[in-house]
Amino acid sequence: MKVLFIGGTGNISSSVSRLAVERGIELFLLNRGVRASSIPGAKMIIGDISKPYECAPVLKGHSWDVVVDWIAFNEQDIERDFALFRGNTGQFVFISSASAYQRPAASPFVTESTPLGNPFWQYSRNKIACEMKLNAYYRDEGFPVTILRPSHTYDTVIPVPIGGWTEYTIIDRMKKGKKIIVHGDGSSLWTVTHADDFAKGFVGLLGHQQAIGHAFHITSDEILNWDQIHQAVAAAAGCEPNFVHIPSDFIGTFD
Structure with missing residues (x-):
């Protein structure tokens, strides 16, 4: 299976990249090449996805079983990805966020069918707008979309809201x-998930045809x-x- 990760060396995606290579996936990473981290066994494509006119030539000639965009944050990013990968991938995976779920929560138990809506954070509202656009592309254009909503996931960061994350x-x-x-x-109450655990669920969805048209979240079951x-x-x-x-x-x- 030939898979492209846009990004792939971040807090969550590094664990997924390592596991994908371990599982025998032919993994390509498209990024600017500015991070010191590397994924042994993955193939690098140097390019800035925010400049699609530069990326199109380096992607030319490739077709993909799966494309995952780890760094799409607004509707313009989704429009760009649709233009680049329409008709050229068997599955497109968008990384949304569990923060997109309805706030305040109507129930302490959140499922994939929980309504979306977060008036408190623009980041979340942007992710919701991305999901809506992708679902329209799926309905109207047959674009093979799968949506993933990570919750609070850690590996290289400290999973606390004040004085942590990337600060010591x-x-x-x-x-x-x-x-x-x-x-x-x-x-x-909250749940935190290690990126290595997230990776196990994520890699299982790559190339899974029954996942197309659906949204999933992957979290720990520990409260x-x-x-x-x-x-x-x-x-x-x-x-x-x-x-x-x-x-x-x-x-x-x-x-």
């Missing part, structure tokens, strides 16, 4: 015994509250956390 601040404070902020009272998540991060760092709980509404006034 929260780990430094934990190790020094300083207070760290946990939003609310720490009891709200944790935010105190527990911060405690797990502290345990990994070999220390004990010192929490200070601050109301989420108050924190939000500084965003």
